[in-house]
Amino acid sequence: MKLTVALMLCMFAIAAADSAMDRVMTLVDAGELEGAEAAYALAASVVDPSLLPAELTAGTEPARCGTPAILEATRLAELDPDSPLAREALDLLARPTLSGPEHILDSPAGWFKIHWTDSGADASNLAYATALASAADFSRTVECTNMGYDVPPSDLGMGGDTKYDLYIMQISSLGYTTYSGEPSDPSTPENDYASHIVILNDMTENLMKVTQAHEYQHAVQMGYDVAEPTWFMENCSTWMEDQVFDEINDYVGYLHSGDNPLRKPWWDIRSGSGGLYWYGGNLWTRYMSLRMDIPSVRQIWELCGDTTGNNMLAAQGDVFEDHGMTWEQGFMEYACWRWFTAANWYAGCGMYDDEATLWTPGPYVFSYHIENTLPATGDEGVYPPETYGIAWVKVNLSSYQSNWVNIHFDGLNNYEWNLGVILWDTEGDHQFQWYDVDLSTGVKDVAVNPAGWDYLVFFPAFMGNISIDHTYDYTVTYTTGIEGDPAPEAIGLSVSSNPAGPETQVLFDLPTASDARLQVFDMTGRLVSTLHDGEAAAGSHSAVLGNLVPGTYFVYLSADGQSASRTLVFAD
Numbered sequence: 001m002k003l004t005v006a007l008m009l010c011m012f013a014i015a016a017a018d019s020a021m022d023r024v025m026t027l028v029d030a031g032e033l034e035g036a037e038a039a040y041a042l043a044a045s046v047v048d049p050s051l052l053p054a055e056l057t058a059g060t061e062p063a064r065c066g067t068p069a070i071l072e073a074t075r076l077a078e079l080d081p082d083s084p085l086a087r088e089a090l091d092l093l094a095r096p097t098l099s100g101p102e103h104i105l106d107s108p109a110g111w112f113k114i115h116w117t118d119s120g121a122d123a124s125n126l127a128y129a130t131a132l133a134s135a136a137d138f139s140r141t142v143e144c145t146n147m148g149y150d151v152p153p154s155d156l157g158m159g160g161d162t163k164y165d166l167y168i169m170q171i172s173s174l175g176y177t178t179y180s181g182e183p184s185d186p187s188t189p190e191n192d193y194a195s196h197i198v199i200l201n202d203m204t205e206n207l208m209k210v211t212q213a214h215e216y217q218h219a220v221q222m223g224y225d226v227a228e229p230t231w232f233m234e235n236c237s238t239w240m241e242d243q244v245f246d247e248i249n250d251y252v253g254y255l256h257s258g259d260n261p262l263r264k265p266w267w268d269i270r271s272g273s274g275g276l277y278w279y280g281g282n283l284w285t286r287y288m289s290l291r292m293d294i295p296s297v298r299q300i301w302e303l304c305g306d307t308t309g310n311n312m313l314a315a316q317g318d319v320f321e322d323h324g325m326t327w328e329q330g331f332m333e334y335a336c337w338r339w340f341t342a343a344n345w346y347a348g349c350g351m352y353d354d355e356a357t358l359w360t361p362g363p364y365v366f367s368y369h370i371e372n373t374l375p376a377t378g379d380e381g382v383y384p385p386e387t388y389g390i391a392w393v394k395v396n397l398s399s400y401q402s403n404w405v406n407i408h409f410d411g412l413n414n415y416e417w418n419l420g421v422i423l424w425d426t427e428g429d430h431q432f433q434w435y436d437v438d439l440s441t442g443v444k445d446v447a448v449n450p451a452g453w454d455y456l457v458f459f460p461a462f463m464g465n466i467s468i469d470h471t472y473d474y475t476v477t478y479t480t481g482i483e484g485d486p487a488p489e490a491i492g493l494s495v496s497s498n499p500a501g502p503e504t505q506v507l508f509d510l511p512t513a514s515d516a517r518l519q520v521f522d523m524t525g526r527l528v529s530t531l532h533d534g535e536a537a538a539g540s541h542s543a544v545l546g547n548l549v550p551g552t553y554f555v556y557l558s559a560d561g562q563s564a565s566r567t568l569v570f571a572d
Contacts, residue, residue, distance in 0.1 A: 019063035020045040020172050022275065023056045028072070035076060036083035042073035043092040049172045062200060064279060065211075065237070066176030067218050068230045074180045093180035095158065096167050096198060098122045106163065107133035111140055113163040116201075122169040124201040128208075129168060132199060135209045136166060139216040142244045149298055152223040153185035155194040164219070165196040166212075175199045175211045177218035179226055191227050191308040195219045206248045213237075213244035224305035228312050231270045232285075234278035236297060239285035242355075243294075254280040255359040262338055263364045265459075268386040269331075287334045288316075290352060291558075292323040324515025324535070328463065329561030332420050332434040335390045335459055336563065339363050339422060346428045347525035348554015348565050354525045369393040371476060374400060379473040385462045386470070390420070395456040395476055405450045406483040407458055411442035411472040416463040419444045423453040428554060432563045433490045434461075442472070447482040493557045493564040495545070499571040504545040506531055508557050513538045516559035520545070523552055531555075545570075 024045040027033040033041055044051040046066035063069075074093060077086040099120025106113055114136075116122075116129045144151050152164060158181075159165035179193035197215045199208065217240040221233050238251050254260055260280025261269065272278035288296050296319050303315035317327035325333075337351040342362025345352065368381050369391060378393065385391055397405065411417040417437035424430045431453075437444040437460075448456060462470040477483060492509035508518060518532040531543035536559070548570040556565045 018061050020049040020052060020057045020060045021063040021066060021069045023060070024052070025069060025072075036080045036086035036089065039073045039076035039080075039089040040085045040092075042069040042076070043089040045069055046073075046171060046173050046176055047092045047096075060172070062171070063173035064276065065214060065218075065234065066171065066173030066198075067178070067215065067237075068234065068278070070176050070178045070180070071226070071230055071233075074178065077180075090180055093178050095165075095181065095196065096169060098167070098169065103129070104160075105129045105133055107137045109137040109140075111164060112136040112166055113159055113161065114166050114168065115159070116168040122201055124168045128201070131205055132166060132168065132208060132212060135212040136164075136216065139213045139244050140164075143213075143216060143220060143240065147243070147298060148295065149220045149301070150223050152219040153183070153192055153194045155196065156183050158182065158194070159196065167196065167198045168201045169198050170201050171198055173200065174203065174207065175215045177215045177222065179222045185223070191225045192223050192305060193226050195222045206245075207250065209245050210241040210248055210250045213241050216240075221301060224301045225308065227308065227310050228301075228304050229270065229310055231272055231278055231281065232312050234272065235281040235285045236301075238279045238282035239289070239297070242282075242286075249355070249358065251279070251282055252355075252358045254282070256361070262341060262359060262362060265335070265338065265364065266383045266385045266389040266391050269388045271386070283338065284334060286352065287337050288319075288330070291330070291333065291337075292319070296323065325561060328418070331388060331463075332418055332461060333432075333558075333561055333563065335420055335461060336422060336432045336434075339392060339457060339459075340430070344424075346554075347523050348428055348521040348556060348567065349430060350519060350521065350554075350556030350558060350563060350565055363392055365392050365394050371395045374405070374476055374478040376476045377473065380469075380471050384470040384472075385460060387462055387465050389470075390459045390461045392457055392459045393474065393476075395458075397450040397453050397456055400450050400478045402451070403478060403480045404447050404482055405456055406477045406479060407444075407446045407448070407456075408475040408477070408483070409437065409444045409446070409458075409460060409472065410474070411437055411460060411462075412468075412470055413442045414440060415442070415466060415470070417442060417444075417472070418461040418463055419446065420459045420461060421446055421448065422455075422457040423448060423450075424455045424457055425452065426454045428565070428567050430563070430565055431490065434561060445483060491557060491559050491562045491564055493555065493566050495555065495566065495568050496542075499569045500545055501571065502545065502547045504568075505542040506545055506555055507540065507542050508532075508559075509540050510536055510538050510559055512560055514560035516541075516557065518543060519556045520548070521554045521556060523554075528553065 024041045028038045046069050049057045077089040080086045098117040099122040100117035114129045116124045143149050154162045177197045179195045182194040185192045214237040217237040259275040259277035299319050300315045320327050320330045340349045340351045341356045342360045345356040420434040422432045489511040494507045496505040516536040519530050520528045
């Protein structure tokens with residue numbers, strides 16, 4: 001069945017996109033396609049684009065992952081089960097039929113059944129099927145055996161037996177995972193389903209490997225709750241590529257240009273219908289795994305599985321609380337972590353790992369948000385921050401070392417803003433703190449002592465769920481005193497002697513009781529020791545540095561949504 005003439009008339013609304021899936025999703029987001037017609041177009045865009053008008057397919061390339069369109073198509077079709085077009089959409093998503101004689105290969109571990117053919121449009125070969133089988137076994141070993149995720153529910157023999165089914169076919173994405181037509185796990189009350197995966201029949205070995213790891217994570221997710229939002233599904237699946245095949249680093253391509261959290265920080269972290277932001281958003285998941293621990297991401301999915309329906313943000317909040325911080329603290333810290341990437345990353349910053357140096361060109365600052373002379377004024381410019389969006393403002397402190405630098409921020413009144421402030425020494429120290437902005441006035445005044453710091457970087461973050469433009473303005477001044485109210489007390493970090501020895505005390509101060517993590521890193525970014533990790537009361541604390549190999553190190557403190565690092569030299 002072809003789509004309606006009405007669809008043809010709205011082709012003018014489509015911007016250039018990489019894939020048929022992106023073009024269809026553009027129309028769905030714009031409200032030009034709805035209901036069963038949207039379900040059919042989304043399913044066809046991944047499974048059989050020849051069913052779509054040529055305007056939606058001409059000049060396209062395979063989508064990175066067809067699962068987002070498949071999920072949305074299934075959800076829309078299930079809302080209108082009596083519609084012939086919805087039924088056709090579900091038929092497209094059912095177990096596929098290969099273009100030639102079907103060959104079967106069981107994976108070496110016996111967990112997967114590979115379905116492939118050597119003739120017709122879906123033609124592949126035994127070597128490709130064998131490589132996929134090995135990649136599938138390795139993905140399950142890492143994700144389920146090593147990382148503890150539940151194995152996806154059984155399909156109860158739909159593919160011939162209870163092994164997980166992988167189909168090698170010619171499709172318009174690198175791969176997709178679908179639960180359409182699959183059984184739910186009868187042993188649980190959860191919204192969990194079996195699934196099957198379809199993999200493109202012609203990829204390089206490395207691309208095939210990371211695609212399999214990516215799609216198998218989707219299968220795992222569907223085994224917890226199919227109703228959870230696509231944005232975090234893709235965040236996690238892209239992050240999982242690097243967990244399973246760390247040496248490949250295909251994910252880095254999502255961070256070099258286009259739509260990602262470094263190049264478009266003003267976007268909502270949940271953004272990404274079409275385009276590549278979902279995949280660049282793996283940094284949010286990566287942040288969680290490094291800031292808390294790797295199991296924290298699995299724990300989010302376990303909480304989602306316990307409650308039917310979309311409760312992703314609530315589940316994330318619960319896991320943050322289990323690790324001594326709020327979701328809001330985590331989000332603001334994530335904004336700070338995004339700054340310390342590419343050329344801004346250094347070994348002792350305590351944020352991300354050395355792969356962050358690969359994420360070039362790094363965090364994007366609008367030219368009108370780069371301030372070299374004070375006083376300076378500015379506003380949101382072209383792109384106001386969306387909900388959970390930010391904008392970095394960079395102030396050069398080289399000529400302003402003796403007195404005070406004051407930030408006056410004034411955001412849209414009666415809505416929730418936060419203000420993050422980073423003091424940064426490019427040689428390898430930083431201090432980060434964030435503040436709640438007055439809800440009624442939208443105003444926050446922050447004073448910082450610039451002595452010894454190269455740059456002040458501050459960022460407004462809009463935390464409310466409203467659709468109007470999130471406007472703000474700011475003024476940065478250099479004065480002999482503090483303008484307005486002094487900033488709330490920040491965490492403190494210092495060492496009793498530098499150069500340091502085994503008995504040197506690492507001193508830290510907390511304005512309020514909180515979980516605190518005090519760590520030592522070497523110049524390569526390797527974690528050398530953890531001096532404190534757990535609850536700490538408000539006030540002053542100390543820890544003995546201990547014996548180290550002579551050299552330069554960084555001490556990193558994270559507490560109460562703030563962070564700081566200091567350089568020390570260890571001598572004999």
